[in-house]
Amino acid sequence: MIKRFAVMLAVVAISCFSASAQRYQDGLVDKIVALVGNDAIMLSDIESEVQMMRANGMVADRNARCEILEQALISKLFLTQARLDSLVASAAEVQENLTQRIASVTTQLGGEKAMEDYFHKSRYDLEQIWRTAIEEQILTQKMQQQVISAVPHLTPRDVKAFADSTAPEDMPVIPDEYRLRQIVLYPDKDSAATLVKERLLEIRERIVNGERFSSLARLYSEDPGSASKGGELGMVNKTVYWPAFSDAATALKVDQVSPIVETPDGFHIIQMIEREGDMFNARHILIKPKYTAEDRAKAFARLDSIKTLIVQDSLMTFEQAAWAFSEDFKTRTNGGMMVDENTGSAVFEKDQLKPNDYIVLRDMKVGDISDPFESVDNEGRGNTIYKIIKLEEIIPSHVASYENDFDILMNVANNRNANKAIDNFVDEKIKSTYIVLDPVFSGCPFSKKGWIK
Numbered sequence: 001m002i003k004r005f006a007v008m009l010a011v012v013a014i015s016c017f018s019a020s021a022q023r024y025q026d027g028l029v030d031k032i033v034a035l036v037g038n039d040a041i042m043l044s045d046i047e048s049e050v051q052m053m054r055a056n057g058m059v060a061d062r063n064a065r066c067e068i069l070e071q072a073l074i075s076k077l078f079l080t081q082a083r084l085d086s087l088v089a090s091a092a093e094v095q096e097n098l099t100q101r102i103a104s105v106t107t108q109l110g111g112e113k114a115m116e117d118y119f120h121k122s123r124y125d126l127e128q129i130w131r132t133a134i135e136e137q138i139l140t141q142k143m144q145q146q147v148i149s150a151v152p153h154l155t156p157r158d159v160k161a162f163a164d165s166t167a168p169e170d171m172p173v174i175p176d177e178y179r180l181r182q183i184v185l186y187p188d189k190d191s192a193a194t195l196v197k198e199r200l201l202e203i204r205e206r207i208v209n210g211e212r213f214s215s216l217a218r219l220y221s222e223d224p225g226s227a228s229k230g231g232e233l234g235m236v237n238k239t240v241y242w243p244a245f246s247d248a249a250t251a252l253k254v255d256q257v258s259p260i261v262e263t264p265d266g267f268h269i270i271q272m273i274e275r276e277g278d279m280f281n282a283r284h285i286l287i288k289p290k291y292t293a294e295d296r297a298k299a300f301a302r303l304d305s306i307k308t309l310i311v312q313d314s315l316m317t318f319e320q321a322a323w324a325f326s327e328d329f330k331t332r333t334n335g336g337m338m339v340d341e342n343t344g345s346a347v348f349e350k351d352q353l354k355p356n357d358y359i360v361l362r363d364m365k366v367g368d369i370s371d372p373f374e375s376v377d378n379e380g381r382g383n384t385i386y387k388i389i390k391l392e393e394i395i396p397s398h399v400a401s402y403e404n405d406f407d408i409l410m411n412v413a414n415n416r417n418a419n420k421a422i423d424n425f426v427d428e429k430i431k432s433t434y435i436v437l438d439p440v441f442s443g444c445p446f447s448k449k450g451w452i453k
Contacts, residue, residue: 033438034069036076045072066444069437073451075140077429082143089138097134098127103237103278111235111279147425148418154410162413163402172400172412177347178361179393181318181336183306184328185299185386192289196267200260200287204269207257213271213283222266223286231271231283238278249282250275264383291384296374299386303372307388311369318369318390328377328385336390341378347395357389364391 034041049068050060058064102115102123109115116122121129154162163171203220207213214230221227238246242263252258252272261268266288273281306325309315316324322336331338339346350358356375364370369390377383400408430450437452 031438033441034073034076035434035436036073037080037433037435039076039079041069041072041076063445066441066446069441069444070446070448070451073435074426074448077426077433078140078143078147079136080433081425081429082139085143085146087139087142087146089135089142093138094131094135097138098131100239101130101134102127103239106279107236107240111276113276114235144422147421151414151417151421154413154417156406159406159410159413160402162416163400163409168399172405172408173397174395174400174405174408175349175397177349177395178353178391179347179395180338180357180361181322181390181392182328182331182338182387183303183318183322183326183336183389184331185302185325186327187291187295187299187384187386189289192291192295193262193267196287196289197260200267200269200285203285204257204260207269207271213257213285217283217285220287221285222288223284226284231285232273233282233284235274235276235279235281238280245270245284249280252282296386300372303386303388307369307371330378337392338389347393360389361391364389366391366394 030042030044032040033043033046046065046068050065053060053064106112106115109118112123115126119126199220203216206216212230214232217231218227221231223231226233238250240246241249242265244261245263245268248258248261248268249270249272252270254272254274256272258268258270261270266286268284268286271283273283275281302325306321310318310321319335322332326332326336330341337346338348340348340352353361354375356373360370360373367390370388372386372388375385375387377385395404398404400412402409426448427450430448435451435453442452
C-alpha cells in the first residue's frame with residue numbers, strides 16, 4: 001500500500017533466513033549490531049539482505065547496509081508496539097505462511113534435502129526458526145495496518161482542499177485514457193481440442209511402445225521452458241502447478257506416463273521422474289489447441305454481420321448487440337463495456353490494453369466500430385479470441401483535477417496521510433524506545449533522527 005516502507009517487511013522476511021548461530025559465511029563471528037527494546041538485530045541479518053541484493057544484480061555498498069539496518073529498526077518498533085497492544089498472529093496464519101515459504105525455498109533450491117544442505121539445518125530446525133520470524137512479520141504488518149486504519153477517512157471536502165493546496169507540478173499526470181466496448185466470439189474449442197488429444201494419444205502410444213519421452217518432448221512439446229530439456233521441469237513443490245497437473249503427476253509412479261491432462265495452458269502428458277514429499281520432478285509434453293484459418297474466417301464473418309446490424313441496418317445499438325451476441329460473460333452483461341479486473345475502472349491507459357487491441361484502437365475515432373480482429377483473453381494464458389470494439393471515449397493526458405479524477409486524488413491523499421501517520425509513529429517511538437546501535441553504524445546517513453542516542 002505504501003511504497004516507502006515496502007523494504008521494511010522484506011528485511012523481516014530475509015532475516016528469517018539467517019541462522020541463530022554465532023558464525024556465518026566463512027567463519028566470521030556474528031554479533032548484535034542493534035537493540036530495539038528487547039529485540040536484537042544481528043549482523044548476519046544485514047548480510048543476508050546484502051547477499052540477496054547482490055544476487056538480484058543490485059549494488060550493495062556501505063550505504064545499502066545503512067538503509068537495510070534502518071528498515072530493520074523501523075520493523076522492530078512496530079513489532080514492539082504490536083506486542084504491547086497484544087496483537088496476535090494466529091497459528092493458522094503462521095502455518096499458512098510457513099507452508100508457502102517452505103514450498104518457495106524447496107522449489108528454488110531443488111528439494112528438501114537441498115534446502116537442509118544449503119542452510120546446514122534439518123527441516124524441523126528451519127521450521128522453528130522461520131515460524132518465529134513469520135509470526136514477527138505478521139505482527140509487524142498488523143501494527144502498520146492499525147496505525148494506518150486510525151487515519152480519518154477523507155471527505156470530498158478534504159480531497160478538494162488537498163487538490164487546491166497542491167502545486168500543479170506536484171499533482172499526478174494522467175496519460176491518455178480510453179473507454180471501450182467489445183463483442184467477443186470464441187473459437188470452436190471442441191474441434192481443436194479433439195485434434196490435440198488425438199495427437200497426444202499417438203505420442204503417448206509411441207512412448208509406451210519404447211520411444212524415449214524426452215526425445216519426443218524435444219520434438220513436439222510447445223512449452224518453450226522445458227522442451228529443450230526433454231520436457232523436464234525440475235524438482236519443485238506441487239503448489240507451483242495447476243491442481244489438475246499436480247494431481248495427475250503425483251498419482252504416477254516413477255517412469256509411469258499419465259493419461260491426457262487438461263489445464264488452462266493446454267493438454268499434457270506427464271512422466272514422473274522423482275518424488276519427495278510435496279516436491280516432484282516430472283517431464284511433460286504440452287500441446288495447445290490451434291485454430292485454423294477456417295475458424296478465424298467463420299468468426300470474422302459473424303462479427304461482420306453483427307457490425308452491419310449496428311452500423312448499416314441500425315437494428316440495434318452496440319450495447320444491445322453485446323447483450324445478444326458476445327460470448328464474454330464478464331463484459332456482455334455490461335453492454336460490452338470493458339473493465340479493468342484489477343481496479344474495477346472502465347478507463348484504460350495504453351499500457352493496460354492488449355497489444356492487438358491498441359494496434360486497432362490507435363487509428364479509431366470516438367464512436368468508431370472496428371473491423372473484426374484477433375486478440376487474446378484476460379485470463380493471462382494467451383487464449384485466442386475474436387472481437388470487434390467500439391471506442392466510446394478518449395480522455396486526453398492531463399494533470400489530475402478534482403472534477404475529473406476524484407478517485408485518483410482520493411488515493412493519493414489517503415496514501416500521503418498514511419505515510420504521515422507512519423512517519424509520526426516512527427518518530428514518536430524512536431524517542432520513547434530503548435535503542436542501542438553498534439558504533440560501526442554511527443556514521444550512517446539515516447533518514448530518521450534519534451537512532452543514535
